[in-house]
Amino acid sequence: MSKKDYCKYHQREPATWRCRKCQKLYGDCCIIKPPQGLTAPKCLMCTEPLSYLGSANKIPPFWTQINRFFLYPFNQDSVMFLVISSLAFAALELTGLLGIFSWLILISIIYKYSYSIIELTSHGDMTPPSITTLFSGTGFSLFFRQLIVFILTGVFLYYLAKISIILFFVGLILAIFAFPASVMTLAWEHSVTAAINPSRLWFIISGIGWPYCILCVFLVILSISNTVVDAFLATKIHPLLFQSVNTFVNGYFILVMFSLMGYTLFQSQEKLGYTADMEDDELISDEEYYIKQTLADAEIYLKEGNMDQALSIVRSKIDQFPNDLDIHKRFHELLTETNDEKRLVYHGIAYLKLLLQTNNSYQASQVYLNCQKGAPSFPIKEAIEDIKMRHQIAEALINSGKPKEGLVLMKNLHQLDPQYPGLAKAYLLAGKTYSDRLHMDKQALQLLNFVAKKFPNSIEAKQATEFIKVINSLQAS
Structure with a gap:
């Protein structure tokens, strides 16, 4: 697992912001991502603008999320996509129309959907693409571009074989190892040149780091599993149904593998030069942002030993948000640490x-x-x-x-206010408290008698009289 960076002021919180000048790292605990339209946050210590790191340090590694990838295709849109693809293959085969042209069109549709999965998951969106994406935008040519990549790789290996069988096997191993990086590059850039460019592929592989090797292992396991399931189904399902079931199963494994590759890019976003948020990152209003950021700033100042600045920044927001309990609570907590x-x-x-x-x-x-x-x-x-x-x-x-x-x-x-409407209720409570909590019946009777005499027609007077009888009976026993 790649090294994670953590907030300077909260050592267990992942870093999401970096100051380019003083190199301080801040987490979401210290720097709140501002709503759209507000200015980017600045370093509290040197006032330089902060660079957003995205959620790279918050993302759990993909090998701890395997169940999530196996469940990924079980979404309304993705299941509908798999069913439609399966029925289309079966219908074309039964009608005798499944020629090379029809096959290529269907495969291109499947790969358009699959490559869009990499694009979405690489930016933190773990919801499968809508079925409507099949009828909009570009991307139908991605399968044919992938075929060109295969052909060019095959030609390259052919010439290596003519030179030396050892070079051929070395090239074959490298081609297999670089294949996931090539697929991810093609999904990102839609370019055959980029998908076979060694420097571009190395950028992806080195950016991901050694988790790339783990990714390759998982992809191999998934490919083998797909083959085993196909072989098992071939012996259990009627030949007329096998084509549609086989298409559904193959499509399922393709969606799992492509979501896994996209998430791996998402996991390594900082090293790959882009930033993305997790899909569950909360959106807050301007007011919530200012309040949360003020509280976080005050904590930073406090940890830096600057109590005056912490007090000042929170006090300024009390005027702006006079009814916010969190601001008042923080100011109260800070004041308890002073001698004022x-x-x-x-x-x-x-x-x-x-x-x-x-x-x-x-x-x-x-x-x-x-x-x-x-x-x-x-x-x-x-x-x-x-x-x-x-x-x-x-x-x-x-x-x-x-x-x-x-x-x-x-x-x-x-004595403060003889006309206070809640006086009877207050003294009734005081009388009961003296008796029940402190066992001071003398003081209790004084207050209860006061209520009974001062407010004879009130509900509290009736309750006081009843309580006086209880106290007297207990004293007599």
Whole structure:
């Protein structure tokens, strides 16, 4: 397997970008591929434009994906193609029309479809070509060009045999070894000259590296398997059906082999001088791109030891995307690593409001605790002036297993705003928490009695009265 390059900042992530100036490598974790129309990304350290490496470093080697190639022909379009080809051969043979001309036309159609597989898979598209490709574009001449390649190779071997039998066998071995590279070159360039050009073939072979040898082994195995299956079917199937079944089987193995060759090119794209994406690479909006890239940039700055720059770049995006939780989360995380207590608390309050608005109560409780721990000399409790917000955070703290912290935040809510509509609900929860969680029945009864007397006609008063009876009965027993 060829050597893989990895991201400088994430050693297990494949590299997808390279800075030509400082030679830093970045993965998708650090550099997000921008949507079409946006400027190409630049190196964060030296501001030079980055070169896209494609998905070459992310692609698993073909020998780990063998099942995928055997299943490749089982697609609606490819199965339809194989069935039509099989029926066409059988029909022509039964009607006596399967002459050399008809045979060549059918074979050229099959090879047009097969060579288009190499073109697609070499660019990461693992979906077989549509059946409509048979009726559009060029490519029907590829089979005849392949015949010319065979003829020229045969002539070359003939003259070698006249010179020396040793040279003939050496040339034959080299021709067999270079055959897959010739097929791939012909599929790419549609040129007989390129398909027999030794320098071009060596470029393909050396670009793929030693996996090319593994490819050749697999192609030989597939060819032998095709022959064995044909021989087996010849003894089991009626002669009238054999031609169509044989065509289907041969076509199946051809599609498998051509998809394997195309994927091998895709796997070696960087060495072969082109870039392609995997078919499952996600497409994102401009807004998603800016947010993800900002978060990635902040992480790079942090790993480079530049906290101020990390804070600055994330802070700038809060104004641009004030309701994005990911941006706020990252800014909060960065602030917890600083000594700026005031900034931590004030941003924490804004972040808490957003979390509560989006019903992220558990995360809100964690943010509150982070601010409380990170800013001991600037208590966040005193900075939260909104009584409803205090109530919501207190409830989130209690529900997340922090009853003491929640009760502290809920203390004396009636003094802050006696008309607060949620006061009965807040004190009912506080009373139950004192009793159930902290086993402090005295404090619980004080709050429950307050609810029962202050809000006599409310549902909370009824619940408080029932709970008071439960506490009293437990104390009496």
